[in-house]
Amino acid sequence: MRKIDSIQNALQALQPEHLEVLDESHMHSRGQETHYKAVIVSQQFAGLNSVKRHQRAYAAMGDLMREVHALALHTYTPEEWAQQRVVPASPVCAGGHK
Template identity: 35%
Template sequence: MRKAPCDARPVAAALPEHTELNADTIRHLIEQGLPGARADVRGDDGVHFEATVVAEAFRGKLPLARHRMVYATLGERMGGEIHALALKTVTPDEAA
């Protein structure tokens, strides 16, 4: 397994198997995995989600690297339980 870049850490494995996957759960995983991040996650069907993630850790990173940081927080749920995740990743300055 590749090391997650810039302090992003997978926390999805720490959730009990019976944990319902919804927008709040995904928000929690992202915010736990990227310390200091704020995530706004939406999705009503339980498999397709969209998220805006604001994190200082994104500073100086290209969009692909930012997305990989978010994916790393979700671990094996990406491509499995989470069928699709549309991302907008910005620094606090870019969000202002």
Template identity: 45%
Template structure:
């Protein structure tokens, strides 16, 4: 199986999770996803990550360890300083 592109990862997540905002950066080996979903309301950070893993299912079982996530509810996203929305992790 070829390495997924950030666009693939984005599509996988979007298929399994209703996202308000979704951005994935990566080089095929390591990915960083910013995910804003109302489904995260009331969930702990761990539970949010598990919810994303469920959305990804088996498609990324091999690559899942290389995925970093920032999971936010729409309210948390709205409250975050604008700078964090444009901040890039390398």
């Protein structure tokens, strides 16, 4: 199974109304299947700040987080997503590991 599929499966624990997982490894010099962006829309995020939302996503990922170098999380409630529907662009890699 591809890592992106494993990430999508793991994040289903959050019962997302919308889930988008993108492999952004091509934007970085570390290689393939290392950098991801996840857009998660879930009612489970209601009343939680961004730290608590991210903690829920990391908990859903479990041991899979050990296999991912970077995971950019964009977490929204359904109401927030209905108003926004736009995710910030990912930054260009600065190549800091060289």
